[in-house]
Amino acid sequence: MSGKTSQFESDAFVDFPVSRGIVACASSSFNAPASVSIHSRRDLAELLPDLSRSFLARLIDDGRIAVSGEVVVKPSFHVAAGQSITVEIPSPTPATAASQDLPLTILHEDDDLVVIDKPAGLVVHPSAGHGDGTLVNALLFHVHDLSGVGGEIRPGIVHRLDKDTSGVMVIAKNDAAHRALTSAWNGSSVIKEYLALVYGTPSPSRGRVDAPIGRDPRNRKRMAVVRDGRQAVTEYDVIQPLRYLALVRCRLHSGRTHQIRVHMKHLGHPIVGDPVYSGPQWKGIPDKRLQKTLAALGRQALHATLLTIPHPRTGTMMTFNSPLPADLNLVLREAGGVLKE
Numbered sequence: 001m002s003g004k005t006s007q008f009e010s011d012a013f014v015d016f017p018v019s020r021g022i023v024a025c026a027s028s029s030f031n032a033p034a035s036v037s038i039h040s041r042r043d044l045a046e047l048l049p050d051l052s053r054s055f056l057a058r059l060i061d062d063g064r065i066a067v068s069g070e071v072v073v074k075p076s077f078h079v080a081a082g083q084s085i086t087v088e089i090p091s092p093t094p095a096t097a098a099s100q101d102l103p104l105t106i107l108h109e110d111d112d113l114v115v116i117d118k119p120a121g122l123v124v125h126p127s128a129g130h131g132d133g134t135l136v137n138a139l140l141f142h143v144h145d146l147s148g149v150g151g152e153i154r155p156g157i158v159h160r161l162d163k164d165t166s167g168v169m170v171i172a173k174n175d176a177a178h179r180a181l182t183s184a185w186n187g188s189s190v191i192k193e194y195l196a197l198v199y200g201t202p203s204p205s206r207g208r209v210d211a212p213i214g215r216d217p218r219n220r221k222r223m224a225v226v227r228d229g230r231q232a233v234t235e236y237d238v239i240q241p242l243r244y245l246a247l248v249r250c251r252l253h254s255g256r257t258h259q260i261r262v263h264m265k266h267l268g269h270p271i272v273g274d275p276v277y278s279g280p281q282w283k284g285i286p287d288k289r290l291q292k293t294l295a296a297l298g299r300q301a302l303h304a305t306l307l308t309i310p311h312p313r314t315g316t317m318m319t320f321n322s323p324l325p326a327d328l329n330l331v332l333r334e335a336g337g338v339l340k341e
Contacts, residue, residue, distance in 0.1 A: 064088040102138035107320050112177040112313050113170055114143055114155075117322045120166040120299045124157060139171060146173055158182055159255060164273075167194070167304025167322045172312065180312035185255065189317070191308035192252040194260055195239070195324055197301035197331055198269040199281050201246040205238040209263040213256040222276055223258045225266045232256040234263045242335035244285045245272060249305075260302060272331065274300040293334045301328050 059065050065072045066086040105117040116135075118124075123134045139155040140146070146155055156172030158181045172178035184190055214229030216222040233253035240247040246269070250260045261277050264270055270278030272294060282294035308319040324332070329339050 059087065098132055098137055099140035100132060100137040101141050102133065104135075104138045104142050106142065107168065107322070108318070109143070112173055112311070113181070114139070114173065115168065115170050115307070115320050118161055118166055118169050118304075120164050120325070120327070123163045124160050124169075135169075143171075143173065156181075158185065161304055162258070162300070162302075164299035165302045165304065166325050168307040168320050169304070170307060170309060170320075177312040181309065184310055186253075189308075189310050191306065191319075192255075192304070193306040194250045194252070195303045195305045195328070196248050196250055196260060196264060197242075197245050197272040197328060197335075198248050198264050199245060199272060199278065200269045201241045202236060202238055202248065202267055202269050205241075207236055209234045209236065209267065211263060211266055213259060213262050223256070223262050225262060230254075230256055232259050232263065234260055236264075236267075240332070240337045242332070242337045243287065244290065245331070245335045247332060247337055261300065272301040273297040274302075290334045293331055297327060297331060299327075301331060303328060 056065070060072050063071045064087065068084055069086070102122075103119075105119075106114060107117055108115040116139075118135065122138075124136065136155055136157070143155065156174070156178030158170050158172055158178065161167060161169055170181065172181055210231075210233045211225040212227065212229030213223050213232040214226040216224035217226065218224075231254060235251040235253065237249045238246050239249050248264070248269075250264075252259060256262075258277070261271055261274055265274075265277040270281070272278065272282070278300075280295075282291050285291050285294070303324055304322065305324065306319065306321050308317060310316065311318055324339075333339060
């Protein structure tokens with residue numbers, strides 16, 4: 001094997017420091033029980049918490065892990081206490097997405113993460129039909145110290161916002177930060193709050209929706225509350241009852257696809273402007289001026305307004321806020337509400 005390597009005895013746990021997201025040679029160690037035994041990449045991942053199982057699987061496939069000098073060729077293997085393990089970490093490959101100078105509002109940036117205020121209309125990942133002009137393309141231009149995430153120089157997307165949902169997003173700069181944030185994401189330390197404009201006013205004004213979400217059996221392109229779906233919990237609180245609408249704060253306790261959109265529809269109060277789950281309900285509103293404003297909105301009225309996370313390196317709690325954007329404030333005003341700054 002060639003390249004950057006680190007070798008350690010299997011009766012000692014070695015902490016691999018991360019530099020620019022690349023796992024470097026071991027620089028510190030502490031003793032683990034001498035009876036430690038490794039039978040698979042899952043066991044190895046527990047000894048090397050900075051490396052994901054999928055990344056370790058790629059290292060094995062590429063012949064970059066050896067036991068006592070013999071290259072591991074199978075995903076299931078055995079290492080006895082006292083045997084040495086050599087792990088070669090290749091330099092991350094260049095990003096496959098193109099760097100593009102797109103406008104981007106950065107709320108916070110440090111060595112491990114970047115927090116942005118995503119505008120509505122911006123797709124997060126390149127995909128079929130969206131080969132460029134995405135958040136990933138913008139991050140590759142604006143963030144200059146991205147390093148290896150999954151073996152590629154790219155931003156580590158911890159969570160997603162739908163194309164037409166605006167607000168706070170956090171992105172990891174390296175593998176260690178990505179793994180720490182992903183691990184914490186659905187735990188109690190992470191707080192995710194959204195503001196939504198919905199049709200009608202939910203009653204009671206505060207509540208909790210605990211309803212499983214899965215593919216809609218009648219339309220596989222949509223999600224729905226279904227009996228065999230994955231558990232999904234959303235707390236909601238009516239902030240301002242309006243004319244024909246309401247401004248609602250939603251807090252997520254899980255992260256299912258379209259969760260708030262589906263749960264609000266399930267309550268009978270779908271999100272304004274949602275082309276999938278509400279349709280043009282504004283046509284039934286007798287106020288013609290409000291009707292015109294809603295018809296021109298062009299996206300679902302959903303905004304990620306607050307995100308609290310533990311910093312992936314220090315554990316310090318950090319909170320980021322994004323005010324309701326101008327287009328949703330316009331709807332709020334036309335519906336008789338007080339502007340949210």
